[in-house]
Amino acid sequence: MLTIADQTFSSRLFTGTGKFSSAKEMESALIASASELVTVALKRVDLKGKDDDILHHLKYPHINLLPNTSGVRNAKEAVFAAQLAREALETNWIKLEIHPDPKYLMPDPIETLKATEELVKLGFVVLPYIHADPVLCKRLEDVGTAAVMPLGAPIGSNKGLRTIDFLEIIISQSRVPVIIDAGIGAPSDAAKAMEIGADAVLVNTAIAIAKDPTNMAIAFKMAVEAGRMAFESKLGAQTHYAAASSPLTAFLDEEF
């Protein structure tokens, strides 16, 4: 079981709600994924309307909503948006996304650290979306982040774990759960992320734009479970050299 803050999760597959061809298709895929944490962009939700379409399709006891701040450009805007989300969606969890660059949606490390510190003080459970930057992860831990969400590749790119060397460092030294977010394009990427020891992955685009999102969601569910099981079962280390037939140290066993 995965624990973040005071919440436990039996599924290590987190999902998103964007890019689906209809709210119904989204609902079907998310249910099939068995995901228990689903992120929703604050900007997409009708905060005034009582019967918002996206939220209406996410009303299941096992689904926890994770509002995100997509669209904000700095810490100040993020803190304001988080407070609004807390009020409207009745959760103190927030996926902190500060990407002032709308082209590649690259997270701003400086504003993210500032906002995390402030939001933690305000009682939020903060899950920041960040670069695969090991030092930033430690700095975020120091200010009380609940988890870190480093990217595998540019968001929406489906390119897989391009940042794997840095993800491995982050995982090896993290004191908080590491959720790999962005770039996971195929179930094999998700399995790989779990095999190297990630605590969870967040997948949206790869499921939403598949020809059959529901079956793709199931594929990701299975991949995440397989990857986690492999990690817990201790994978054999890869070797890049053959075992030498005449070991260099064989002479030590010889009698002189």
Place this chain on the structure above:
Amino acid sequence: MKSFNEVFESHNWDDTKASIYDKTAADVERALRNTQRDLEDFKALISPAALPYLEDMAQISQRLTLDRFGRVIQMYIPLYLSNECNNICTYCGFSYDNKVRRRTLNPMEIMQEVAVIKGMGYDHVLLVTGEANQSVHTDYFKKVLDLISPHFAHISMEVQPLDVADYETLIPHGLNTVLVYQETYHQDDYRKHHPKGKKSNFLYRLETPDRLGQAGIHKMGLGVLIGLEDWRTDSFFTALHLSYLEKQYWQSKFSISFPRLRPFSGGLEPKVVMNDKELVQLICAYRLFNSEVELSISTRETVAFRNQVIKLGITAISAGSKTNPGGYEVEPQSLEQFEISDERSAQEIAAMIRKQGYEPIWKDWDMSLIQKSC
């Protein structure tokens, strides 16, 4: 402050045009193979040599758009606030020399129009005016934004170019996006079509996106009026402008429109006609050149064309539009800017979008994401 004019001046219209028309099939194939495409690739993709490759372009365009935007289409609608205008523009119904009664909506009339638009389901409105600085000015816009921002998630504006300080004033009142079309990047032709009024200043218009970027606008829209000049050359300059702006104002989003000249009462015949095939080529070329830019299509285009083009790279669409102030409720018969081609209602368009396996998106922004200045 650096402006686009420096970049613009280093490109000669005639040479640029020749270089586009000189592109060969080999250039097009190279552009199709590349994953990062530059301005030379864009030239190849808009060139006549690319027409035989339209299906390949459409396939790539669709995939890039799905990856980036998903199976969704953004819905927006124009709200014409005024048809008062001091400019003479040869192609526009609002042109100063077009002798018709003018009107600018007052707050009560605006709210009547808003009620109709909200009833259609819209949360994103595009405010449109002519250029009449004596009555439709920054202060008027500020009042309109304050009046309507409680009712919309996203407000865009397509009005006369303003100064940096004006944009800085308006943004905290709820302004998210500003569209400012250059009409044409051909300077002599621009002068010919804009003989009178503030709009006749080519350079001031050319540098408007720079002023928007300096003011920190969230999104800006570019485009030319297709039909005034050679559309290929004009589109190259649009792409050049986009490339410059993306690097210079890295925190702003961009959208492109490709309005084709439409008839209005007593209007101008297009000098250059762009056919449907060529418009598809242009849409796909923009997408292959830039996978993040938003591409928008208005009711200027026909029913059949709009139905087909949804899947090829478009990200935003308007529907149920009126192009005259008061057109929804207050005065349906007032002077319109141009005739629309697709008269289907917003809900009919939404149903068409759903039928094609896409979701119409009404809300993708929130006023709370704009820091109000108190």
